[in-house]
Amino acid sequence: MFKSLLKSVFYRFGYSICKVRPVAAAGAAGADAGGTRLMPLIHARSPYQDFPLAEYPPDLQGWGSQSVAFDTLLARLKPRRIIEVGTWKGGSAIHMAKVARGLGLAPEIICVDTWLGAVEFWTDQQDPERYLSLQCRHGYPTVYYQFVANVLHEQCQDLITPFPQTATIAALWFRRYGVSADLIYVDGSHEEEDVYADLVGYWDLVRPGGVLAGDDWGWDGVRLAATRFAREQGVVVTQLADKWYLEKA
Ligand SMILES: C[S@@+](CC[C@H](N)C(=O)[O-])C[C@H]1O[C@@H](n2cnc3c(N)ncnc32)[C@H](O)[C@@H]1O
Incomplete structure (x- = not known):
């Protein structure tokens, strides 16, 4: 009272x-320097507990998820904490988890996604990779459960922490908890203002010596936002295989 x-x-x-x-x-x-697991701070109960795995066969459809760029960046950075903005069915997060394991690392990979899709997911109702993959039930996407299932099928639940939030709110949460990361991979919305907002929101969370990487340089929105942001920050955009990245001094 x-x-x-x-x-x-x-x-x-x-x-x-x-x-x-x-x-x-x-x-x-x-x-901490990245060693504290954020899972118990984000989830009061493990998202993997009692999951009905039999209902969701593996489905790792994604875009650029298995890029060799991840192998290169992980080998170089040896990350203890990775933040991914835009996870979808988990392809890139699961790939990073497996690459990390192969290197003898055990980073926590925090996956920020609303699992509601970006704008292009809602513009073609026949698109099997986007609209139909949202798996709407009573009008609301359920693709999050496919992601959780994929993590379990690939046995990566010890490394992958889902954070079902908007990129903006998750960035505020990370700030509030004083969280930083060695690698931040931005692959959410590809609209220029959204990408720019993600760069502004997440750049400060990159640890010195760390990297903010992104996908889809071929998209105008991504390229324009990354170029503008890099110019303002006085850093260079480096291309690596099908990804690009900015290095934090
Ligand atoms: C291109 S997909 C990510 C692909 C994934 N990295 C892979 O390897 O397959 C983009 C994802 O970003 C998410 N997304 C888009 N805008 C977002 C936002 N503002 N906040 C959080 N997630 C967002 C969508 O829900 C979608 O799952």
């Missing part, structure tokens, strides 16, 4: 509860 009264008084004066409540775990996540 007293707590909720106090809360509404603070709200009235323009303070969010976060400004008055210390986030207990933030220190732990923020202070």
Whole structure:
């Protein structure tokens, strides 16, 4: 009673509860060098627990998911934490998990996605790779469950943490918890302003010496946003196989 009264008084004066409540775990996540697992901070219960795996046969359809660029970047960065923005059915995240294992690494790969698709997923109702793959049930996409199933089929649940959120809100969460990452892979929306917003939102989360990489240089929106952002930051865009990346000094 007293707590909720106090809360509404603070709200009235323009303070969010976060400004008055210390986030207990933030220190732990923020202070470490990437070793703290974020899974228990994001999920009170494991998303993999009691999953009805038999209902979802493996389906790893994706785009540029198995690129050799991941092998090169992981071997170089030896990441302890990876953030992926845009995961879809898990192709690239699962590939990174397997490459990491092959290198004797065990990074946590946090997958940020709404699993609602980008704009091009909603423009052609006959497209088997996009609209139809959203697997709408009563009008709402269920492709997230295919992703969870794929992670389990490939036995990567120890490394992959789903974060079902918008890129924007997840970036705010990472900031609030003082989270940084060695590698951030941006493959969400390909619209120029969205890509630019992702770069602004995630660049500060890249650890010094780390890399922000992206897909789809062939898309105008991606190319224009990355070029603009790199120019503003005074960094160069490097092409690597079918990916591009920016290095944090
Ligand atoms: C091209 S797919 C990702 C492909 C994936 N990396 C692979 O290897 O197959 C783009 C994904 O970004 C997600 N997405 C688009 N805009 C987003 C946003 N603003 N926030 C979170 N996820 C978003 C979509 O739901 C979709 O799953």
